Amino acid sequence: MIDHPLFKDRIKKISEHFVFSKFPLQGEFLIHAYELLEKPENITKAKLNQAYILACASEMYQTYISMQDDVYDMSKTRSGKPCWHLIPDASALAMNDTMFLRSFIIEVLRQTIDESMYTQVINVFNEMYFVTEMGQFLDVYFAQTKNYNDFTMENYDKMSYMKVSYFFMNTPILFALILCNKASEEYYKLVLDLCNDLGVFIQIHNDFTECFDVGESLSRKTTNDIENNKLTWTAVVALQHFNTEQRNIFNECYGNSNPEKIKQIIQLYEEVNLRQLFKEEENARYNNFLQKVQNLPANATPPPDYFMKIFNYFKSYASDSSRFYFS
Template sequence: MLLTKLHIRGLRSSAIWRASKAESLLQKGDYFNSTLSKVVANGLINTEFSKTPSLVDRIKKMTEYYTTERLPLQGHMTLIAYEMLEKPENVTDNSMYQAEIIACAMELLQSYFLIMDDIEDGATSRHGKTCWHLLPDVKTLALNDSSIFRSTIHEILKQNFSGPLYTQLLDTFNDAYSQVAIGQHLDTLFSTSKDFSLFTQANYDNIVKYKCTYYTMRLPLMLAMILTNRADEESFKLAENLCREVGDLFQMKNDFMDCFDSESESGKSGTDIQEGKCTWLAVKSLERGTPEQRTTFTTCYGSWDQEHVDTIKNLYKDLDLIALYEEEQRIRYKIFMQKVQALPSNATPTPELFLKLLQMAQAGQ
């Protein structure tokens, strides 16, 4: 679903739409990846890691394996949000490089989550490659590797920022770890319990809130607001409210693609049915199904037997969940747009920024 022509015209008529320094940099092919490599290399200098060359090599390998193989969407969002929120006179080469460092840390954070998610879900592939934890020289070391990856993010922040700014950034990244960890706990709890009475809309919404919403758009916005000294409780609350709608849209699509595409948009092989995940499709199946269909669901869901997997997919089709998904996506998108249009022009974040980030997110899906 794309922005309406009216919204596009409105954006194009403003200076914000025109090519910015951040967008120009991002269009230069491997610019982001080369910056990321430099940020990681510099972040490891004079650390305990630097005393073990083999470990430095491993961190660089992890960075290349998990971070440079995908579109750095959240990193791009962070840069664009920074430039749109910052006063023009404050946007310098030095300030942009600081924003780039945060964008790189944002992408490393995403990689950390992906490594952990693949381990916990028993995934076999990501972005068309074998998952990190399945590589011959990794295996059980994957958990230690993920811990090292998280520490690398901390070192990068510590070496490049100081004072109250460093404290704010560190607190924000720590909040991200906590939020996603809660989401992962709920996700795993519901899928391993085999108690399908837990597959409710309320429980699903909680999974989305913690596991997806926080870093889909809200985290890039928060980081940009901190960098531009525009972070306050009212702005954070506004960002959280609107980003919740986007998080719902994203997770619904992720659930849908996991089932009806050979490899989901996340780049991970789809195994939600086999793992018994509490997904939007599963919740709606139990809500809409007849007693007989619910019995079919509870009998076959959470099984790796391909016949059972096919039965669940056919059940979703029989319940017309594809049409329901498309309708709910339209409704949620409309609600989001109405909330954005109702914002005052001087709101922080601005209506233009929300529209721009949503457009980027849609283009990256």
């Protein structure tokens, strides 16, 4: 059905556009989780091949949602490259291309994943699509309503969990559990509980670094969160600390593309010392995660040391994300 060279060339270009620009962090998480959770004698060439297929499919999935997100946010670059919808031969076909890639991912899984795991794998991918789409809806919805009473930490955490945390932090471990034949409701709940804070903090880190232009954001994506009226961590926390006058200025300037209005928003953030508030948030999220890990029994699946490795790896990622992108 896809024998036509036009289809093959298009799928190749779409699937490789962002994947080859960055370190395959999500895929690495998955492979690492599998090798840690599986008994050494069960790690066969065939099983590793299944793990690598899932890792590649996960990376293509990240490209899929990144391409859609860039269209919604009118972004210009990601991973140091022009966004897909700005490529000359993409343009009006950009959204169709994302659907093309989504179907291709499912077809790859259909042809390659072992029958004994196929249903579980597809269920996780379907949930990824659904959860991420709900997160994308919340992202756009809160931006369009311009009701800053909705800019709460509860709404922000929910949106970030759905849009980022579930697919980025949780699913690599869920796939590893499926590969090891250890998937269960109990283990799923443990993973979701422990990894949610780290996943949400990925989005918090992005919001902060993109707003203040501090080093590299985790996505290396151009941003226009202020002018697009986005529900961000920076806006939520600043609103919690504004006095009446500052709140009035925020209401007037937020969601405005005028460069002077954007500067006024940044100035408001500086006035409430948002940089220090970010450090406090970072420490609180990390400490909460560490406390949960320390409370795990030694025989937990995944074990406490695995979550600590994720924790340390993520800290290195957040502190210097430039190491995870290729020239």
